[in-house]
Amino acid sequence: MTTLLVFVGTILFLIGIHEGGHFVAAKLLGIAVEEFALGFGPSLWTRKRGETRYSVRAFPLGGFVRLAGEAEAATDVPFERTYYGQPAWKRFILSLCGPVANVVLAVAVVLGAILGIGLPRPQVAGLVPGRPAAEVFEVGDVILTVDGRSAWATEDVGAAIRALAPEPVTFGIRRGTEQLEVTVVPVFAEDDGRYLVGAYFLPQLVLAQVDEVAAGGAWLRAGFLPGDRIVSACGDPVGSFFDLYARWLDGCRQATVDRGGAALALPLPDSVEGLFGDASFRTLPPVYERPGVGEGVALSFKEIGGAMVGFVTAIRGLLTRSIPAGEAVTGPVGIAAVLGQGVRAGPFVLMLLVALISLNLALFNLIPFPALDGARMAFALYEMLTRRKVSPRVEMAVHAAGFAILIGVLILITFQDLRRLFG
Structure with a gap:
């Protein structure tokens, strides 16, 4: 209703x-x-x-x-x-x-x-073992600046890394109540064909704690239940869902779960569709911060400009048939469903x-x-x-x-x- x-x-x-x-x-x-x-x-x-x-x-x-x-x-x-x-x-x-x-x-x-309300600050949502970011970041670090410039979106972080690589990238972060400055040297990842620091930057922190499992889905078949907290994967500590995902990409298919104080060993889903689609995980609220008026106005026009580009891209894709009609357009029912998700996500969204x-x-x-x-x-x-x-x-x-x-x-x-x- x-x-x-x-x-x-x-x-x-x-x-x-x-x-x-x-x-x-x-x-x-x-x-x-x-x-x-x-x-x-x-x-x-x-x-x-x-x-x-x-x-x-x-x-x-x-x-x-x-x-x-x-x-x-x-x-x-x-x-x-x-x-x-x-x-x-x-x-x-x-x-x-x-x-x-x-x-x-x-x-x-x-x-x-x-x-x-403010904008959701980018956060360190996961770390890739053996990559430079794992040496200086912790899961949950809030990104304030990159190369001395304010970072208000994950795209800002990625763009700065691409622009500066292979030179060192300096991040201003907040860890708890403490503000720090850390430096990371991007490395070239041959499998991705680009420079990376080895961290997942997202506006929200997704914990490695199961919230819901789909009936008949891969997580339920593997034995996972709502409330299970994944504490390690193949012996490596896990602090978030994307910590787990980084280890899954590295071939790990075994997790240790804390279920009401008891430790259980359970297999992980084999497919990425099952990993992301058959369960939801507990998500912490974003960290909102308000920019100054001048910067806020500039960011507003940036958001509007990006949305305009997205509209034109969708129409062009529809006309050239490079984007299916089902993905390019939606009607009242689809709009109602999206607004319902927005209500659940909070006033900013x-x-x-x-x-x-x-x-x-x-x-x-x-x-x-x-x-x-x-x-x-x-x-x-x-x-x-x-x-x-x-x-x-x-x-x-x-x-x-x-x-x-x-x-x-x-x-x-x-x-x-x-x-x-x-x-």
Whole structure:
């Protein structure tokens, strides 16, 4: 129920912001707004104020701003205040303002999460025996700086190592209440074809303690039960799940388990799919720290920029068929499932997901497909460039056909999401 409420609330909020962008733009541009609605279908609540009717409708998976003259229905509004009575540049700005509102919201939410909650600092989540990092790091060390620069993401750590290798890399870390500075010399790993220090850097520490085991899965078949704490693998002490994984990659398939004070010897799963997919392990909360305002703003735009690149990459992969459609797109069911995971992960992750959905809503609407804002902008741009206006009836017919196609695609994606979730 919580997931459903969060999903409905998020969708209504984001669509309200999107349509609010169109609404405010229309008012500022002098275009008459006949209705501002959240949802589709029969009205649950309606009120008229001035020339605009405000309504909440039964199905909360959409919304709209009905402008005077946008449909073929008769209107008492003077032509110069109708949608098609506006010059092309006004219609272009009007269509653009919905996506812009969602982008602004996404930036604001990310900035609020970073400055209000903080960012999860990278941590040493595991060490590879015999590699340089094992000599200076301990599992649980929090990475503060790399080469004198703040490290706010695991990508920062990896990028610094790649940039400096094979030269020594200096890390500022926090170990308990103590702040230290350590230096590691990366070594070239021939099996990976790159320089490594031999540590797993993650935003959360995953302990080597079984939380849940899948029925019939590899861990349960091997004899593991929830609560089991893995203390060593092939005689080497294990401080985290990724300590265990490093030894598993080295060929170790035997673990010593502490089960209620009793030591047991149990075999490890043979496949990496079984190792990662058939059990969950106890995870400690991230270590959140807030950057300064200036750095927080820069990090917010970095997050938004990365999400934009991800969207464009997904669309390109979908068009070139290099990414399966099931991986590139998701519908309401998939979004609800992701938001449910965000609720369980905590407010920071949930806020980032809301920002990501808002940004994707903006970018999706900018695609020049009929019924989307991008197509309306394309019609307006065509008129500005050619000085020729497309017949309103033709444009409305194009958008109606596009809307029907989008509804059909949405139904297909929903079935795909249901099949993926429930098999």
